[in-house]
Amino acid sequence: MSRGSLATPPVFAAIFILYLACQRPPEVDPEPVASEIWDGRCANCHGPEGRGDGPTGAALVAAPRSFHDPSWQAATTDAQIRLAILYGGAAAGYSDAMPPNPDLRERPRVVEALIKKIRGYRPAPTPTR
Ligand code: HEC
Known part of the structure; x- marks a missing residue:
């Protein structure tokens, strides 16, 4: 057996470990990330509960509506909501005071979680008898 073939397994193992280390960590649970983004970027205008009553939002000419x-x-x-989040209000036919979030184009699961959060503000239907 030559020296070369003996050295091969550890070399492969080292390369494999390096490969694993370079992988982007998966977005394990997008919902807490979306909540963080909501509180940090969106609530300022849209209000903590999506009622359109954030401190910055209230000062805008076209104040954000209540979700x-x-x-x-x-x-x-959902497509309109996605468009407004990713490309800004003007792209979706709303006020251009709604800023785009280009970084989220790479994070579709977080965007879906944001849409789910906005949909979660939908009032429960009044029960009919
Ligand atoms: C600087 C203030 C501001 C920030 C920050 C902001 N928005 Fe908006 N948003 C607006 C305004 C103003 C509108 C448009 C209101 C209109 O024209 O009716 C809007 C519109 C929207 C709409 C379209 C809904 C509609 O029909 O009016 C969605 C969805 C939305 N925003 C989601 C978000 C999300 C999610 C974030 C955070 C990632 C965010 N916004 C951050 C101000 C803001």
Whole structure:
């Protein structure tokens, strides 16, 4: 057996470990990340509970609407919400005061979790008898 073949397994192991170390950590649970982004970036304008009453939002000419409005929830598609988040209000036909979030284009699961959070503000339907 030559020296070369004896050295091969540890070399492969080292390369493999290096390969694993270079992998981006998976976005394990996107929901806490989305909540953090909401509190840090969105609540300022949209309010902590999505009522459109954040301190910065209230000062805007076109103040953000309340996400608790059932007719807005019914009329708006997830695609429109996604567009507004990623490309800004103007791209989605709203006020350009809504800033784009280009970094989230690489993080679709976090965007889905943000959409889910916004959808979560939809009021429960009044029970019918
Ligand atoms: C600087 C203030 C500001 C920040 C920060 C902001 N928004 Fe907005 N957002 C707005 C305004 C203003 C509108 C548009 C209101 C209008 O034209 O009716 C809007 C619109 C939207 C809409 C479209 C809803 C609609 O029909 O009005 C969504 C969805 C949205 N924002 C989500 C988010 C999310 C999620 C974040 C955080 C990642 C965020 N926004 C950060 C101000 C802001």
